[in-house]
Amino acid sequence: MAASILEAVKQMPSTSTLLTAYASFSTTSMLFRNVYREIVPERLESYLVDKFNSFFYSPKPSPERDTFIIDDDWDDLDRNDLLFAARAYLSTKIGPKNKRIRVGKFPHQKKVSIALAEGETVLDEFDGIEITWKLAPDEEEGEDDNNNNNNCDGMNYFEIHFEKRHREKVLEGYLGHILDLYEKLSHKEKSLKLYTRPNTSWRAMDLRHPTTFDTVAMDLEMKQRIMDDLDRFVARKEFYKRVGKAWKRGYLLYGPPGTGKSSLVAAMANYLNFDIYVLELCEISGDYDLRMALMGIDNKSITVVEDIDCNSEVRSRSKDKDDSSDDDDDDRHSNRRSPRFTLSTLLNCIDGLWSSRAEERIVVFTTNHKEVLDPALLRPGRMDMQIHLSFCKPQAFRTLASNYLGVKGEHPLFPEIDELLEGLEVTPAAVAEELMRDEDGDVVLKQVVEFLRAKKAEIETRKEDNKSDGGDGDGSASSDVSN
Numbered sequence: 169m170a171a172s173i174l175e176a177v178k179q180m181p182s183t184s185t186l187l188t189a190y191a192s193f194s195t196t197s198m199l200f201r202n203v204y205r206e207i208v209p210e211r212l213e214s215y216l217v218d219k220f221n222s223f224f225y226s227p228k229p230s231p232e233r234d235t236f237i238i239d240d241d242w243d244d245l246d247r248n249d250l251l252f253a254a255r256a257y258l259s260t261k262i263g264p265k266n267k268r269i270r271v272g273k274f275p276h277q278k279k280v281s282i283a284l285a286e287g288e289t290v291l292d293e294f295d296g297i298e299i300t301w302k303l304a305p306d307e308e309e310g311e312d313d314n315n316n317n318n319n320c321d322g323m324n325y326f327e328i329h330f331e332k333r334h335r336e337k338v339l340e341g342y343l344g345h346i347l348d349l350y351e352k353l354s355h356k357e358k359s360l361k362l363y364t365r366p367n368t369s370w371r372a373m374d375l376r377h378p379t380t381f382d383t384v385a386m387d388l389e390m391k392q393r394i395m396d397d398l399d400r401f402v403a404r405k406e407f408y409k410r411v412g413k414a415w416k417r418g419y420l421l422y423g424p425p426g427t428g429k430s431s432l433v434a435a436m437a438n439y440l441n442f443d444i445y446v447l448e449l450c451e452i453s454g455d456y457d458l459r460m461a462l463m464g465i466d467n468k469s470i471t472v473v474e475d476i477d478c479n480s481e482v483r484s485r486s487k488d489k490d491d492s493s494d495d496d497d498d499d500r501h502s503n504r505r506s507p508r509f510t511l512s513t514l515l516n517c518i519d520g521l522w523s524s525r526a527e528e529r530i531v532v533f534t535t536n537h538k539e540v541l542d543p544a545l546l547r548p549g550r551m552d553m554q555i556h557l558s559f560c561k562p563q564a565f566r567t568l569a570s571n572y573l574g575v576k577g578e579h580p581l582f583p584e585i586d587e588l589l590e591g592l593e594v595t596p597a598a599v600a601e602e603l604m605r606d607e608d609g610d611v612v613l614k615q616v617v618e619f620l621r622a623k624k625a626e627i628e629t630r631k632e633d634n635k636s637d638g639g640d641g642d643g644s645a646s647s648d649v650s651n
């Protein structure tokens with residue numbers, strides 16, 4: 169092994185041989201460089217290098233860009249919704265790169281709002297498209313911008329910059345997306361209103377009804393069905409459009425007074441964030457006035473026609489034809505006077521006027537006497553859902569006990585209360601009144617037991633009296649929902 173290494177070392181060239189070879193190589197390469205410089209001038213070389221580079225690394229030409237301007241300077245536009253939508257949208261896009269941010273608190277809002285300050289830019293992305301926003305005029309570039317004549321007279325406006333080839337996508341998709349988001353956001357943040365119509369125009373006041381689906385006392389299954397129906401209704405804009413039907417839903421709430429019809433309307437409004445319009449038919453002076461009233465009702469609203477059985481105007485279509493046929497029943501439910509519009513006008517107005525506008529609307533009729541209503545009003549399509557609000561039963565009582573006393577789950581007195589409620593016709597309103605008598609849950613529940621026992625005794629005495637007179641006993645109410 170050592171011998172073979174020694175042999176290999178012997179065969180290696182000596183240091184002087186290597187130095188000589190290196191000197192000869194450097195002299196030759198210097199000679200070549202000089203000859204190359206002589207033959208190829210510097211300009212020709214740089215031309216060749218450029219050609220080489222552009223062939224292999226050709227830089228892309230910068231793409232053509234378009235600019236959209238969103239301003240409020242349109243003669244025939246009351247309000248440019250897109251400007252408001254853009255402001256709201258960009259407030260959600262403000263990031264650490266934005267150094268100047270506007271802050272403010274508006275009376276109708278709970279939190280501090282932020283907005284982009286003039287001159288700030290935001291880079292956004294939509295469907296793979298890069299979009300740059302700028303709030304103009306920039307304080308530094310204001311003069312220049314004005315010279316560029318964007319016609320905004322010093323008012324704030326937005327510029328959107330993007331590649332020209334994406335113009336359609338930005339116009340249709342991106343801006344539509346921003347408008348949709350704005351509608352949802354403003355709907356979520358709006359404070360609910362209750363509208364009444366004391367004269368010929370609707371008047372609004374803040375609606376702060378505390379009832380929600382959590383606190384309304386009713387059969388749980390029925391409650392869930394109503395919520396599901398509302399959810400389905402608001403989600404089906406495209407469906408109603410496709411089948412050419414008005415995007416509206418009709419509910420009839422019926423049941424004895426004090427069973428929660430008004431409370432349920434408030435729960436529906438709070439659930440959907442819809443305003444309530446209370447339509448007093450006795451205040452409507454005729455067909456024209458009715459049309460005007462219905463046309464003044466905005467979308468995302470619940471129109472309530474309360475106690476429809478008490479309105480002689482809408483009780484029966486047969487009465488429209490033969491109004492002279494007075495009967496005692498009429499006098500019992502209404503102040504008799506000549507109808508100022510017919511039931512068919514009311515129904516046609518609701519169907520017709522609202523069909524022409526693709527906006528969601530709910531109409532709720534309430535009555536204590538479903539049996540006296542015209543069948544035309546109850547037809548499917550007019551009343552999509554009929555909801556019976558019944559007397560207070562054990563499930564509903566649990567909700568009331570939780571609302572008023574904070575009693576969740578079970579209580580030793582509940583079994584007795586349940587049994588008593590099953591055999592009685594007591595309204596949730598009457599039970600709610602009992603539950604408010606004290607703050608101590610145990611004390612109140614004892615009082616409720618006493619109250620129900622007294623009711624039961626009263627009914628049994630009445631039954632005994634009826635028996636001795638030869639009459640019938642009391643029936644019992646049940647809850648139901650029908651479509």
Ligand SMILES: Nc1ncnc2c1ncn2[C@@H]1O[C@H](COP(=O)(O)OP(=O)(O)OP(=O)(O)O)[C@@H](O)[C@H]1O
Nearest residue numbers: 383384385424425426427428429430431596597600
């Ligand atoms: N189902 C219920 N759930 C919760 N609270 C109820 C319910 N029913 C009645 N109440 C209580 O009773 C009060 C009166 O009820 P509400 O006005 O909703 O009944 P109503 O059926 O609309 O009566 P009316 O037919 O007389 O207008 C409510 O303010 C509420 O406190």
